[in-house]
Amino acid sequence: MPQPTPCAEPIAKEQASPAGNYLTAVGDPRLRGDGTQQLTNQLTIIHMNIVPKLFLSAVILIASTNSHAQTVQQQIDQKAAKILTKVIEWRRHIHEHPELGNREFKTAEYIAAHLKSLGLEVKTGVAKTGVVALLKGGKPGPVIALRADIDGLPVHERVALPFASKDSADYLGQRLPVMHACGHDSHIAILMGTAEVLTSMKKDIAGTVKFIFQPAEEGPPGDEEGGAPLMVKEGVMDNPKVDAIFGLHISSSTESGTIKYKAGPFMASSDWFTIKIKGKQAHGSAPWGSIDPIVVGAQIINGLQTIVSRQENIVKAPVVITVGKFHSGVRSNIIPEEAILDGTIRTLDAEMQKEVHSKIRRMAENIAAASGATVEVTIDTKTLVTYNDSSLVTMMAPSLHKATPIVTTTQWTTGAEDFSYFGEKAPAFFFNLGGMPKGKDPKDAPGHHTPEFFIDDSQLDVGVKVFCHLVFDYPSKAQAKTSENKKGF
Ligand SMILES: [Zn+2]
Numbered sequence: 001m002p003q004p005t006p007c008a009e010p011i012a013k014e015q016a017s018p019a020g021n022y023l024t025a026v027g028d029p030r031l032r033g034d035g036t037q038q039l040t041n042q043l044t045i046i047h048m049n050i051v052p053k054l055f056l057s058a059v060i061l062i063a064s065t066n067s068h069a070q071t072v073q074q075q076i077d078q079k080a081a082k083i084l085t086k087v088i089e090w091r092r093h094i095h096e097h098p099e100l101g102n103r104e105f106k107t108a109e110y111i112a113a114h115l116k117s118l119g120l121e122v123k124t125g126v127a128k129t130g131v132v133a134l135l136k137g138g139k140p141g142p143v144i145a146l147r148a149d150i151d152g153l154p155v156h157e158r159v160a161l162p163f164a165s166k167d168s169a170d171y172l173g174q175r176l177p178v179m180h181a182c183g184h185d186s187h188i189a190i191l192m193g194t195a196e197v198l199t200s201m202k203k204d205i206a207g208t209v210k211f212i213f214q215p216a217e218e219g220p221p222g223d224e225e226g227g228a229p230l231m232v233k234e235g236v237m238d239n240p241k242v243d244a245i246f247g248l249h250i251s252s253s254t255e256s257g258t259i260k261y262k263a264g265p266f267m268a269s270s271d272w273f274t275i276k277i278k279g280k281q282a283h284g285s286a287p288w289g290s291i292d293p294i295v296v297g298a299q300i301i302n303g304l305q306t307i308v309s310r311q312e313n314i315v316k317a318p319v320v321i322t323v324g325k326f327h328s329g330v331r332s333n334i335i336p337e338e339a340i341l342d343g344t345i346r347t348l349d350a351e352m353q354k355e356v357h358s359k360i361r362r363m364a365e366n367i368a369a370a371s372g373a374t375v376e377v378t379i380d381t382k383t384l385v386t387y388n389d390s391s392l393v394t395m396m397a398p399s400l401h402k403a404t405p406i407v408t409t410t411q412w413t414t415g416a417e418d419f420s421y422f423g424e425k426a427p428a429f430f431f432n433l434g435g436m437p438k439g440k441d442p443k444d445a446p447g448h449h450t451p452e453f454f455i456d457d458s459q460l461d462v463g464v465k466v467f468c469h470l471v472f473d474y475p476s477k478a479q480a481k482t483s484e485n486k487k488g489f
């Protein structure tokens, strides 16, 4: 465990100073002359008597000051270690019973029952299936929100685990297998554990902790509303108003016990787009009588790639445009009337996100017009750029180090998170927690959203610890920052 030495030094100096005053008295002109040696001897005796006592009281003072600091650190360490068995048990239960976005009924019940058993103020049915709980600390202070997402995915689990999912659910008219293939089961268990640890320490907490269990992070089905945007719309960041929000995501390719973070833009915005191309139907043998939407579609796909390679400043931030679906036609010898392209856009800069939208429209409309076709472009923003408030990151990074010795900074990613919507309302900090078995090569680790996705849950207590430290450290640090800013005026 790291020794909290920094506060020991000033106290030791302060306590040592009276002895220092005795020693400087040797140089006092009144003490010079024949009696100087005698006086010096006397003072040396006084000094020798006083110093050990002062030293002892200094040590006692340091020890008592440190014991308080250590108490919180030690309490968090001990309580997190103790709750790990339960966290693993909860995570495995939830893993075995995954539910899709906006349908997390049993998951929400399971979470709410636990939070109610802790005596927290619990609200259910937030943004359809979300659960929000409030923990009021024993001292006044800010409102700190901690968020976990709770939904699974339509993926067929192929990992031979005793708690592997065998469940299925209706998804857009199909019955599909369901799996926690993004690790949200571990987020739920970590936050349930954090709620229990913090409740047991509530008299020492300055402020209020808001636990947000959010549904449908992967996106609500069809055109339903859901996820973080709906939670924000329903006022989850108000009453009481959140001063700072923290969240984490487990990573299947980062060693367990590791925390990775980045200040500023961290995860990409995600937009889904559809380009509907309208042409003219004709016999496949006489293309001159058609306006071929398949050929126009192919030209548009190529054109879209030049937005990335020739029109956007990719030195400022990366851009991705992917067409994931191209649907047209029914038969080899019929040129169809219509073609539909579906794709996704990723950006790491809000301004570039807007630019790319208008460039996609311009590219699609003009390429289509060049062939006499027309297009209808729709762009649906799923997430914004997940932006980590730089001053919050600088202020709170030391708290990450209290939870684990392995903390590193990382690069931005073109993956997306709807946590970004909370960041629109309060300073936010989102980071990654490792869940890959130690010693495994990240290249061999099955990716998120795949049937082989796997999380080593043996160190989920690191997640509990980091959330607890953030809650304990934020109030005093935010207070210090406010007074520092006031001094500037
Ligand atoms: Zn995911």
Ligand SMILES: [Zn+2]
Residues within 6 Å of the ligand: 182, 183, 184, 217, 249
């Ligand atoms: Zn996820």
